[in-house]
Amino acid sequence: MTPSGRVTGCHRYSREEHDGYDQFLIGQFDGQRFVFDIDRLNSLRKIDVHRFSDCSTCIARWNCAGGCLSARMNSNGISEHGPLCNLTRELLKFSIEEKVNSNDRTG
Incomplete structure (x- = not known):
């Protein structure tokens, strides 16, 4: 989780300027709860x-x-x-x- 509340699947891709950031961004903390992109999360989980x-x-x-x-x-x-x-x-x-x-x- 980044200081801005973004949740990434990999700490190496936690900044927007990182190539691959979009691939690993899986959610956001909106101040009350976590909101996840389930499709992106599941697509990462399938890579093995x-x-x-x-x-x-x-x-x-x-x-x-x-x-x-x-x-x-x-x-x-x-x-x-x-x-x-x-x-x-x-x-x-x-x-x-x-x-x-x-x-x-x-x-």
């Missing part, structure tokens, strides 16, 4: 690992769950491919290899 085709074959999809939506934002909206995808896959791969190798040493 099942929405991105890249995730459908990714080994790390359940580790990152599609990643942070704010990291996927670009000038066209929410991107199909996130900037942390490769990093997440490599970290998972490294962790699996470390576990397998430690089990091989301990027998």
